[in-house]
Amino acid sequence: MPMTSREYAWKRRPGWWLRNRRYLMFQLREAGGVICALYGLVLLNMLVQLRAGESAYTAFLDLLRTPPVLYLNVVLFALVVWHALTWFMLIGKAQPIQFTRQPLPWKVVFGINVLLWLGVSGAVVYLIFGGI
Amino acid sequence: MLLEPIFWSLFSLGGFITAFLxxxxxxxxxxxxxxxxxxxxxAAYSTFGGHWKEPLVRLFFFVLIGGSLFHGTHRLKFMLMDAGFKGRSAEAFLDVILNGVAIFGSLGALFYAVRGWLF
Structure with missing residues (x-):
């Protein structure tokens, strides 16, 4: 009997993520990922303005620091942090590389990743931004 | 279809980059x-501009921008499909636009990372 390919039917309806809190948290994580791309474009524009000179760069920075943009950034930053924390949670649940005979409890892996995150953040402060 | 594993890999790599950095x-x-x-x-011009001269800082921002774009655009694709952009042509349209943003955005970051350093 010849093999035929079958496409997986897309069953989820629009708004499925509003049905309960877990789905909503999942979708907020997804939104956090999209916000990261938005910030990627903001950083790219920052490099463009840096290249353009001090006045262009300072004007761009001043725009980012006007109260409406600044407070919008606080909300978006919260989504970025939520994205990071839930990413560390899912590493513990997926564990593509298993170092031990039994998979480690996901909370242990989450804790290790958070410690690693703090270490990496400290390294970024000193190596990229020149320290405090 | 052929490139799908590559975009999924860049999405996953971008997830680690964005989460940690x-x-x-x-x-x-x-x-x-x-x-x-x-x-x-x-972020002040004199401070950031001073650090920007270092190759490690340039590499850092290239990796950060590229990783975030490949991660976020891939997520946006599936969020839009959830929102009703279904079907082969809709998916192909999203692939072209969103992967285009990720690819050209990363190339733009690479350009600014090496400009003034290598040429």
Whole structure:
């Protein structure tokens, strides 16, 4: 009997993520990922303005620091942090590389990743931004 | 179809990059000085421009921008499909637009990372 390919039917309806809190948290994580791309474009524009000179760069920075943009950034930053924390949670649940005979409890892996995150953040402060 | 594993891999790599590197970077550049949470302004022209001369800093921002774009655009694709952009042509359209943003955005970051350093 010849093999035929079958496409997986897309069953989820629009708004499925509003049905309960877990789905909503999942979708907020997804939104956090999209916000990261938005910030990627903001950083790219920052490099463009840096290249353009001090006045262009300072004007761009001043725009980012006007109260409406600044407070919008606080909300978006919260989504970025939520994205990071839930990413560390899912590493513990997926564990593509298993170092031990039994998979480690996901909370242990989450804790290790958070410690690693703090270490990496400290390294970024000193190596990229020149320290405090 | 052929490129799908590559985009999934870049999505996953971008997830690690954004999770580990984005919060501290955004905090220092956008919130530290305006909220008086840091003794200096890491985003100030003289400060950031000074650090920007270092190759490691340029590499860091190239990786950060590229990783975030490949991660976020891939997520946006599936969020839009959830929202009703279904079917082969809709998916192909999203692939072209969103992967185009990720590819050209990353190339733009690479250009600014090497401009003034290598040429």
């Amino acid at each position: 984005f919060p501290v970077t955004l905090f220092l550049l956008f919130f530290a000085a305006p909220f008086h949470l840091w003794p200096t302004d890491p």
